[in-house]
Structures are given as C-alpha cells and as structure tokens.
Amino acid sequence: MSRLPDDLATSGEAERLAVLARYGILDTPPEDAFDDAVALAAQLCAAPIALIGLLTSDRQWFKARLGFAPAEIGLDRSLCVHTLAGRDVLTIADLAADPRTRTNPLVADEPRMRFYAGAPLVTPEDVAIGTLCVLDTTPRPEGLSAAQAEGLKALARTAMTQLELRRGIADRRTEAAILADSELRLRLAVEAAGVGIFDYDLVAGTLAWDGRTRALFGVGPDEAVSYAGTFLARLHPEDRARTDAAVRAALDPDGPGLFDATYRTITRAGTAITWVAARGTLVVEQHGGVRRARRLVGTVRDVTAERAAQAAIAATEERYRLVTRATNDAIWDWDLVADHVLWNEALQAAYGWAPETVEPTGRWWLDHVHPEDRARVEADIRRVIDGNGQDWRHEYRFRRADGAYADVLDRGSMARGPGGTPLRMIGAMLDLTERNRAAAQLRAVVESANIGIVQIDPRTMVALEANPKLCAIWGAEESDIVGYSIAKWTPEADAAERDDLHRRLAAGEIVRETLEKRYRRKDGRLIWGRVNLVSQLRGEAIRATAMIEDITAEKAAEARQTALIELGDGLRDAAGPAEIRGIAARILGRILGLSQAGYTAVDAAGGLAIGREMPGGRADPAPYPATLARLRRGTILAVADLAADPGLAPDAGGYAAVGARALVGVPLMRRGDLVGLVYAHAAEPRAWDAGEIDFVREVAGRVSVSLARIQAEEQQRFLNRELSHRLKNTLTMAQAIASQTLRNATDIAAVKEALVARLVALGKAHDILLSGEGEGAALEAVIAGALAIHDDGEPGRIHLSGPALEVGPKAALSLALMIHELATNAAKYGAFSVPGGRVGIAWTVSQLRWRDDAPDEGQEEPDEEQDEGQEAEPVVTLTWAESGGPPVTVPTRKGFGSRLIERGFSGAVGGQTRMTYAREGVTCRIRAPLKGLLEKE
Template sequence: MSTIGDEIDPRRAVLARYGILDTAPEAAFDDVVRLAAMLLEMPVSLVSLVDVDRQWFKARIGFGRSETTLSESICAHAIQGDDLFVIRDTTQDARTADNPLVTGEPHVRFYAGMPLRTPEGEAIGTLCVLDTRPRDLTPVQAFTLRTLARQVMTELDLRRALKERQESDRRNAAIIESAIDYGIIAMDLAGLITSWNVGAERLLGWAEAEIVGRSADLFFIEADRASGILEREMSTARAMGRANDERWHQRKDGTRFWAQGEMMPLRDGSEAHIGYLKILRDRTVQHRAEEALEKQTALLQTVTDHLSESVFRLTRDDIITFSNPAAEAMLGWGEGELIGQNLHDVAHHHHADGRPFPSSDCEVVRSLRTGEPLRERATTFFRRDGTPIDVITTNAPIIEAGIVQGAVLTVADVTESKAASARLRRSEERLGLALGASGMIGTWDWDLRENVVYADANFARIYTVDPERAALGAPLADYTRNFHPDDVAMFQAELDRLFAGAEEFACEYRIVQPDGSHRWVIARGRLVRAPDGTPLRFPGASVDITERKRSEERQAALVELGERLGALHDPTEMAYAGAEIAGRTLGLTRAAYGTLDKTGRYLDIARDWTLPGVTSIAGRHRYADYGSYLPELRQGRAVIVDDVEADPRTAPQARGFRALDVRTVINLPLMERGHLVAVLCLHDAKRRNWTPDILDFVRNVVDRTRAAVARLRAEEQQELLNRELSHRMKNLLAMVQSIATQTMRSAVDVDTAKEVLAGRLIALGQAHDLLMGGALGSTLIGPVVRGALKLHEDRSGRFHLDGPDLEIGAKPALSLALMLHELATNAAKYGALSREDGHVVIRWSVRPDADEAHLVFSWREVGGPPVIKPARKGFGSRFIERGLAGQVGGTIALAFPPDGVTCTIAAPLAAFQSDT
C-alpha cells in the first residue's frame, strides 16, 4: 500500500477537478452529516476532504473547527483503505493514541470513516462519525455510513460533471470567438443580427451588444442598401445553398473595406430554415493589388501604343488578339482592323521572291503551336497594298498552366539597315519586359554542338544560376545540379525520349532552392535538327508553376481534412487530424495540438504528428523553456519564428529547440473568452519563410477543425435534448391518459368529473414543472411533496414535513405528487384540513433492509373530525393504493383510525430513483 505522502499530489489534482475546497456550506452535504449523526447516534459527523497539508470539512456537526492539520487527521489513515475504517478506542490504537484530538479537546475516543473514492479510484476524503467514548458500530449503522458516503460521492460527482460541462461550453463558444480573422454573423429569417463573433467586432467596429437586433444591411454601403443587396443574397442562399460576393462594406466609423463574403442558410436539427450565417473576410489589400495590376496593364497598353516596333499577341492558331498602333501602321491597316485576322494570311503569305508560302511551312506559325521561342528571325512581311517589308521577328511563347496559349510577336522593320540594330535591341528589351512582367516564364536555347545553354534572367533565377553566366552560356550541369533527387530520373527519361525521336519535350519537376525549399516548373521544348537529322539546338521555355502546385496540394489537403473530420467523432482525434494534414502538406517535421494547464504556464500535448524518425514531443512542456512569446499567444496573436536561433524571443532557449531538431516555429493560439486555452504548434528542422499563403492555409485548417469540433458538440447536445424531450412527453401523455380514464370511469356526473380531473391535472402540471426545472430525468423528493400540497396550504402550519432530500425519478415523482393531491383533497373535504386547527404530518426516511434499502413514506392526519371508515372504496382510494405502489413495486397501507387517516408506503429506494 502506498504511503500518505505518495498520494498527495494526485489527490490534489483530483480535488482541483471537483472545485470543492473552501466553498460555502451546502444543504445537500449538511443534511448528510446531520442524518449520519442522527442515525448512528453520534455527537460528531463530518464530510472531510484531505488536502496536501490539511483536512478541510465541507460539512460538519458537533465539531467547532473548519479544518485541521494532517498531523491531527484520523481521516488520513482512513483513506488508505477501500472500506469502512473503524477505531473502537483511539487511546488504545498506536496510530491515534498521541493525536492532539485524542489527548486534548474534544477527546475523541471512537472513530468510524468511510472513504470517498472517485470513479477513477482516488480517495479524496471521508464521511466520518466521532464519539467521546469507546464503542462499536452495528451492522445497520455500518451499512448506513457506507450508504451515506456513496450519497456524498454522488453529489460530488454531479458537481464535477456540471463544472466540466460548463467549461466545455465555454471552450466551444471560444472556437467561434477565436476566429478573429473572419467576421461570423448570424441572422434570423428577416435579416436581423442575432449574434456575431470577435472577428466581426474587430472587422466592423460594432460590439455585439450594440448590433444584435439590427438589420445586417447596416454594414453595406448606401448604394447596396438601396438596391436591396441583403435581400438578394438571402434569396440566393435559400435557393442555391450559399451566396458569394465581393463588394465594398462599411464599418461603424464610416470607413470602407473590400470584403469577400459568403452567406449560407442556418438550419436546426430537423433541417428547418431558421436564419442565415454570413462570413466576411477583409480583402482590401488584395483588391487594391488587383486595381494596381489593372493600372499597370493600362500603363503597359500605353507603352506598347507608343513603341515604334510592331507588337502582336497571337493565339495558337495565329489569330491576332492584340496589335499596337505601330503594327497597324507598318502593315497599312486601320485601327482595330487587324484584330481577329490570321497574321500569316494577311502579312506573311508569300516568300520574298513571290513563291507561295503555305502556313504549314511557316516557322512563326509552327512556333505558336509548339511553344518554341524564336529569336531575331529574319523574314519578309507584306503591307496591305502588297508592298514587301524586311523584318526581324522575335517570338515569346505564352504558356499557362503548362499549356501553350500562343505568343507575343515583336516585329521590327529592318528595311533601313542603319536602324536595324537599334530596333532589334528595343525589340529584345520589349520581349524581356513581357517575360519579366510575369516573373514566371524563362526561356533557354541549348546549343548541342557547344554543349552550353543560353538562358534569360528569369530562367537563371528559377534554376538558381548566375544570370550573367546564363546569358553567356553555361553547361547543362549548372542547371540540373539543383534538381530534386526524386525527379532526376523522370527528367532524364523525357530527355532520352526527345533524342530518340519524339516531337517535343515536356516535363514537370522540382528545383531545390538555397533555403532548402523547392519550386515546381514545367519545361517544354523542341529539337532543331540539321537536314541530315543531326540535333543542333534544343530551345524551350520553363514556367514556374510552384504556386499552382502548392495551391492544388493545399486544396486537396483541405478536401481530405473535411472527409476525415466528417468521419471522426472524438475531439482529440479531430485535433490530431488537423495537425497531421497541416504538417504533411507543408512538408514540416512535426505538428502538434496542445492544451494549456490550469496555471497557463504549461502546454500538454496528448499526441503529435511527426515525420518518420522524428522524436515525438507528446507530454507536458513549460513555455518558459522555449522562449518569451507566451504573452503574445495570450493576446491571441500568432507567433511566427523563421529562425529560433536568430529571433530574440527564442534565441536564449535555442539549445532546447536544437534538442528537438527544431529550427523554425509557428504557434497559432486558440482563445476562449479572451483566454488562451490551446495552441497549434508547427515545427521544421530547417529555416522557413512563413508566407501569408501558408498562414492562410494553416488558419483554414484550424478554423475547419474548430468548426467540426463545435458542430460535433452541438449535435451531441441536440441529440441528448431530443431523446429527453421524447421520453418525457411519452411519460406525461401516458399519465394524463390514465388519470382521465380512471376519473371518468368512477365519476357520478360530468361536473364532478371536471372538478376532480382539473385538480389532478393541476397537481400533475406542478410536478412536471418541477421536473422540467431540475436535472434531466430526476428531482428531489422535498420539492415534489411541497409542490403537490401547495394548493391546500391555506395557512402556515398545515403540513409538517420531515425527511432527507433524496433524488427520485421523474415517473415516481409524478405518481407521488398525484397520490398526495388525492390525500390532501380528501383531507380538505372530510379530514384534518376541513378544520381550522387540523394539520397533516408527512415523514419519509430510508430503511436499510437486509436485501436493499427501502424508502418509507407516511401520511398522518391530526386534529380532524372523528374518522368513519367508508363502507366501500372509491376511485380516490383505489387510485392511491394502485398508482404509486404499482409504479415502484412496494406496499401501501391506507387506514382509517378514529383520530385521523393514515397512509404508509414502503418500496425499494432503487425503484423510487428509477426513471424507466
């Protein structure tokens, strides 16, 4: 058996979960010690809770002090066992002979205590009785003490369950309140606001208290309000399931912001439409960026309009979709007349010597379809009037999502040789500008005879090659040395296929960057061969598709998360699923979800996701050991550390991070009512740049996980309430049907039946109101009795009640209330309540019978007229004898002695407390 000291710390933790220490007196516990002292005939009875260095009494009778030290505690010995602990004479027992409570006041000579043991098996105290003389317990007294101790533990467990339920409700509410980057607004069917979260308050400026009950069009701009945009959104949401929009909104202070909004219908558990949910996110920065891009596009249009070179944008079919004024002037066409024309047909239809020139032989047309760039190709174009023009063309492919869409063709008129070089130089600058504007397209030309690759600056940037070296020509190895190891074989296989005779090269692969990250590219090119088939050059273009790839990966991850969350029914597993998907998608080494302990200084991680071979950090961690950023988390701010060794918040604790193989960290806080309760931790062994898109993805994972947990809690609560309501309605309807049937069967006339039925239904209603106001499925017997007699209590002192406050089930409570109503009605008509000085004595108690405890309930009328036993039993007597007794399976004795009617019922306590 463990010693007292060994059990102190776990017991303190258990006591903390009950939240009972140093609380005010409560009737439920006071009644137990009073009943224990009365039934066991002891002068002292205590509910004792054993803490680290003291024992504290939640309830006491016959003992003046509210607590003692452990050195004075006899209960500290009692909690070491599992059953009743009795010391018949404390002066003769070595454990207590020197105890100050034995040697001094109050001179305890006898002790009996029953340990209070939690469902987890931890003893936290005792229900004990003391006497100042040696004695022993009878078997009945021992049974009583054990039974009452179980009642104390039941009360404690109910208190703990209520406390944990309240904490759970607060956490669920905090999930919504912690979504501070999103405004989440609930509305009723008329569009009036019913609630909104902290994110809405931060985004729009109104506090929830001042906005609830007002129309949601308040935060739309005036023009949208006038056009009825709110009503149109609600109509679309009803018809389509959701309504998306992007528009200007306004805050409380009148300022405007561009928001991305989504409205969805809200439905209750029966799928009835009860309102709407609108989610807003501030996208002002992105909107401004799009406007800036439009301005840049307009500026580029202005630039091209004033260029002396001709610029065309062509589709893969050689159709002109853009031509600048210089192109129209060069070819002799009017403004806009070239748009939609085939460039080869209108300007490149013959050779310079007059020979026909089919488009199938045209290098410009072929390059449009293959994506092959053309550089400084000399050819002859023709004006509209047939005049030939010597030109130099440069072709930059346009490749989107890995597919060739066409090209930008720059054409310089080189008829005057003196101006040729200048025009060519400006043409190349224009092409470079077009390529550089996207920052995604890079072109190369591999000279196979010299085995060097010429590339532009964009291509060099993507492949991490010095731009000057790339422009002068660098060996292929300079470009392939940073290929991702897993993609080298695929690249080589595609290259082999090209040299084996394939028409074009197309391959997607990754380039490892200096910081350890990688970028995705798609490369396309074609071989240029000599007339004898010998490969001469391999030109092509690479497009950086990293963002598309990452977007696809993250979108797929969110879809997977939704499927995983939909199949899970445990909040811990949901949190792990979110951490796993975030860590795996972002290529991290570790992801974990942890909760803060009561002190707020420790993070408890039940389970974490790691790459194979990476050490788990499951367990308890003190935040002070890993940096000084805890205050930021408590304020609800995300903590982002690109490098733990360089960031001043973590550098002093870098050694601890190195022990966990952590170089970069992100912590996203979960707040509940303004308090930090949990954190999502993301780790990587290398430095990372936590870009906004990564943070958006992580927040999306967190928000979806929180929402799934909140939805699970709400569904569980709704299911519980629905089952309870159905159960109670069935019981109530069955009881009403029985009362009505029996009343009408025995009534002598309709008026009498109406009066009797009304009284019984009133009593039933009062008992049912009491149950609906109490705990699910049960209530205390005292309020049931008082509620049933309230109609007949015309003055004080009519009823004398005596008995412990025991919990009884809902159905026995209804039957007991109806029985008491019948007895009180008869007493008011014929018995003690018909006289001014008459009264009724009602007692109930628990009788510890051999097999099981019984509840004994008695009714005795005092001070009424002489009783005459009725010649036959009426419905009321039969109702009394059969109703409750039939419900609980006990015996009932209804007697008519001359001095007053008596009624006694005895039944198993378990039957009274059952609700089946």
C-alpha cells in the first residue's frame, strides 16, 4: 500500500470536507460538462486515462472518468492525494520510480500506471477538494509541455466553475424562499402595526391608498382618490399648507427624498379629527445623468392616542419588539475578543431559552447545534471569522429548551478592526421549522399533482424543477429536463412562437397566459399541451412556473369532429361509390396519419381490396378468408400487429403483400350480409386507441348511409325508366286499340261500348303487371318492397308491425308510391340521413264509424263517438313514425311529393292522411276504410 502524505490530515481536512459537502456533488449521476472536461484533458495530454476526482475522508470518488472503470477508490490507492497540498500541476514522470507512489496498487499491480499529471480543484475559499488528472501506462520522462500544463489547469478551473454554478442554483432557491418569507413577515408586520400604505405615482399623476389609509381619511373602498381633491381636501386647514410643502420638498429629486409629517384629517362633515403620522420615500430614476422623481411611497398610521412624544416612542418600540417576536428572529451580538454573546428576548420566545439564564459564550451556542451539523457549522463560521469574509449564513438544527430541534437560518455580519482583525459578529437566527414543513408539504403536493409542473429560470429558460407528472407527459426522466432549456421539447415548426415568449420572459415581463402548444416527447411523438404560464417578481428576481396538461386526446377529438363534418359535406354530394371511396380514404388517411385507408366493397367471389390497385385504378381483391369470417359476424377489427394474431394467420401473405402490419376495419352489413369494409392499415405495428376506432366507426356509418342513398337514387332512375317504358307501351297499345275499334265503325254507341270495355281490360292488365302477380298483394310486402332500398342491415333501423292484410292493385300502387316518397324524404332530411335513425310502420284494423271528410288542421280526428247515426265498419290505421334523425323543422312550401303523400293514397282508397312535423321526428298517420284498400276495380 502507498503511504498517505503527512500533510493530508493536517491541511484542514474538516474544512475541506465541509466545503465539499456544500456542493452536494458526491454520488450524483454523470453530467456532460464534467465528461467533456475529462475528454478534453485526455485529448490535450494525449493520455488514455483522465479523471475528475473528489477526496473525502476515506475515498476518492470520480465525478467523471475516461479509460478507468472504478467509480471510486480508497485513499490508500489514490494518486491524487499528493496533488492537494499544492496549487499547481503535479507531474510524476514515472510512478514506479517515485517513492511516493511506487508501492501504490495502481502502479505495482494492474493496470500498472506509470505516468501521472494532476491539477487541484480549488474552491473560491482556497480549499482543494479534488483533482483533474491524466494517467498513462507508459512513463513520460519529458512530463507535460507548458501548454499542456496550462490547459490542464484551465480545465480544472472550468470544472470548479461548473461546481460553483451547481451551488449557485441551490443558493438561489434558498434565497428565493427566504425573500418570500421576508415578504410575508413584512406584510404581517404592517398589518400588526395597523399602518396604511400610500403610493403617489408622479408620472401618471395617480394616488393609490390601501383600505387602512382610506379609513383614516374617511374614504369609501370604491371612491376615487386624488392628491388635491382628496388628500389635501381632507386635511385640517391649519395643517394643509405645511403638509403640502413637506410633500413638495420630498418630491425634489436632488433632495433627500424623504417625507415625514404629522397632520390632522377631518371627515367630510368636519365633525371628527384624526392625527396621522406619515412617512414616505421618493423613488428616483436616472436617465442620461438627469434624476427624475417617479413615485412617493410610504405609510400612514393613526397617532391620535400617541400625541405625547414619549408615549409615541414607547408604542413604537413595543411594536418593533412585537414584530421581532412575531418573526422568531433571535438577535445575537457576539464579542469575538471577549467571547461574549448577547441575545434578545426572542431567544426565549422562539426557542424557550431565557437570555439571562444561558451561558453568554460562543461555545454555548455551538453546544446547542445538532451534533451532526456542529462540525460543519463551526468550520463554516470560523472560515469567515478567520478569513477576510464579511457575511456568514448557514442552515442547521438548533436545540430548543424542550430538547427538540428547530430548523434555523442563521445570518451574521462581521465587524473588523484595523487590518481586518475580527472584533464582533452581529446576526439573527430565523426559525425555519414551519416553513420547511410547509415547503415539504407543498413539494409533496406538486410531486403528486395530476398536471405537469416545471419551474423555469426566465432568463435562460432552463428548467429548475419538474414534477413526476411532467416527466410522464414528456416520457422523460427528471435528469432529462432539469438543468436543460425547455426549448428542447418544442418542435422546430413552433420555434418562432417559442422564441417570442422566451424574449418576453427574459426581458422581465410579468406573464400570465394560457396557451395551447405542441411538444415533442423524448420518444419523438408530438403531443398537445395546455399551458398555464405564470411569472412573478419575487424581490428583484423573476420566477416562472408552467403548469402543463396533456390535451392530445382532446385535440384529436376536435380534429375528428371537424373531419366528420367535412366527410358529411363531401358524401352528401358524392355521385357514386368511386367518389365515396376517395372521400373516405382522404379523410381517414389525414386524421389517422396513414396513406392506406378508405372503403372497399366485398366482391361476388368473397374478396376484399385492401391496399391493392390494378392499372387503371381497378381494385384487385384478395380473399382474406380469416378476416372475412370475423367481418361477416359484424365484428369490428382493431389489430395492433397482424403478424402476431394467430387467428389471422391464413391472411398473412395478403397483408404482407400490401405492407400492412396493423389494421382497423368496420364491416358494412345489409340484411345480415357483409357488403363492404371501411378500413385503415399501417405499415408498422400500431395500437389503435378507442377514439380512432370510434372515428372509423363513424366514417363507416356515414359511408353506409351515402352508399344507400346512391343505390336508392339508382333504383329510382331504374323505376322511372321502367315506368316510362311501360307507359309508352300502354299508350301505344291504347292507340292501337282505339284505331282498331274505330276502323270501319258504323254504330257509334256500339263503338263507344266496345272501346270502353277494351280500355278497362287494358287497365286491369296494367294493374296486374304493376302488382307482380294476381290482382292483389300483401300490405307488408308492398311496404317492405318500397323500403328495400333503404334497408342497410342495421338491426332495428326499419320496424314493420301489423296484421296480415291483402290490398288491391290500386291501393298497392298508391301506397307504394306514398311510402316511397316518405322514405325519400327521410333519406334526404330525416331518420335515414344519419346512422342510428329509425323508422317504424305499424297498422291496425278497428271498428269505427267512418266519415270521409278529413278534419282541418288542428281538428280532432273522427272516432266512434262521432256521427252516431252511422254504422261502424272496419277501418285501417297506418302510422309512419321517424326517430333518431336530425331535429325536424316544418317545411315552408309543399312540392309535388308532399301533395302525393297527402292526397295520392287518400284519393285512391278514400282515406285521410295527416302529417305531423314534431322536432323529434316526422309522423304520417293514414286512416282508410278497409274496403277501400281491398277494391279490385
């Protein structure tokens, strides 16, 4: 083992350990700045090994290391211990030949070090706490060049600068907390003292009073105040000129800038007088060597009962004593020459020690410092006393009279004699116990908060603190955030907005804003955040806090809703399936961020065209048997990894051919059969969230409705063509019958009778042709046939109920045309225009006394109580009822379709039709005598 240098234990080890502890650096994770320093040192000195080591009482711990595996070694193995005694670079050309190091295990055994050069890490207090060194396994008789030695020293100073920066950040946090506490004490002191505050803005010419000041002048809380109209007007006439002169003198920027006056205030009615003592200080700014008065700020207090000078002084002393007691500041005066300490009464009020009963020495104080803190505190205060420092501050634990320990912040200032001889130190000890407890509770609340919180230095935008929720939102560790600019989390596309906000904060602007910003997580994914940013002035420093809530899902939902509106607009005007396919593909692709998405039909052979296109744009279906089996059951597919789904193994080749690894698909069903698929697939495995699946389901519903509309329109065009064809044939035949009947006619009456008979026969033939078979049809079949084109297979979308009835051809034709018109309107404006809309058609037969005159608008419909003289007969009541559609509005005009609905069927069978446009859905109620529906002629 190598022998430790004798001067290591005698060169102020306690002071070195105390200084090292204040940096809080031991056993911390690696940091880039220190890693860069050792890398530069190794490169500068052409050495394979470079280290930054800090020496404790029993080990050397490495903050940064290059080419050396152990994170720490015992002091008996340390080569750097020999460097601490000096302040220059120590070079050992051959470690094996030097008596100080030749027996060191690092030299005698592996890794057999042969060369060493180290520069001490020296603190501003001139205490060496470690080294920056380089080593080599080959001796270097020439040592280091002068440039290399200077560079090594410079890198050591850089490392110390980084350590000072770390300590500075910690000190700033402590100072901020102390300043906030001081502000609280000042506010409490002002309130306890019962003083009011005034602020006279000389630039704006405005005067502001707090509630206490207003009360002293008899001014209401909402009443405007001004210097001449309120302040001077409310002064006693005998005091007005004197007080105004005192204010004017205080406003002189070249004068002392102090306002001190006692005056009387009077009420508006002049019935009450209050003596007020006022003090103020002038705030002056300097521009180009010219001093300008900006504002006069001060306090006022009621001294009516303290007119006697001695009583006023006594009251003031008492208030200051109470303020000192309320803030728990124990004031001490330490005569360093005589080692005699004087305490004020707050020592007893705050800590239970009566000043007259304690030993008035510095030793008594140190003996009551917590044993674990005592050496550190003593070393720190001795460093200031014995050095040339002026101020001392330290946090430690102080024992109360009851044996418990209080967390205290102790501050002191030195008084020195000629030549810097320490004479006395005067200071105050503040009890931080409650503050620390509250800070710990606040820290616990922040760390457990359900929103991300980050404290920011507004000048550099460096994150000072971050809670776990923010780490979760950004998918990062705390070490990835704290100590780095938060700009790293903003995408470059948003850099201009980010930089503008940073400039405002760096310029000292007080900001209170709610923003919606994008962030890039550590994994590269972009997210949206709602940010409540607050910056505030604490003392002379500005602190900024950002509270961040992840609203990515909310933004996605908004985008999907907007896309659905766009989809509805596009599908409403789509001319055919190809256009529907293109619109669906565009919307799905944009919202889901995919290039392969859209709608595909199931072909006659049972194939799906998923991502396959042939020349000319024609789809090339693939079978996908396993996928089709699931879809035919109405199953919505949401597969994160197609290759990992054993149930889809038969389809693996098809998916691989189109580059699909993840799939979400919603089947389109019609009367229980699979007719198409709305789908999206990704080239890589991807988990589909519930919002994405719901979005595809919504798109599928709207595509289904649009396809049904296209099909219905095509069916209507077909029927129109067929009707035109049959009408032409009928007219041709009627013309032929008339021509044949009239040819060579001699008896007009016989010709008339024959022609009528032939035309009636033609009409019957036409009825049979329209009805399909026989001279009648089932009522349910007629209605179902008219609605077939609107049945998209969704369960419950169309519901028919009623007894089995046979209707004549005339009624069947009129009823079919009427149902067709109602369904067409529902597809355009009502229940069939949206997914989830429902239509119910129900019919009943009951015995009623029929009347054939339809009631006027708002009149009750006929029932069995009317027309008592009539016989009851079977009456059919058929009701068309819509639900689940868009809100209904009463049409402002009636076209041919509306007239056909209201009159066509009624005229054909002798019935009554009533339309009701309720907001929740259209209702059409039809009543007709059963015999009218059964008529064959």
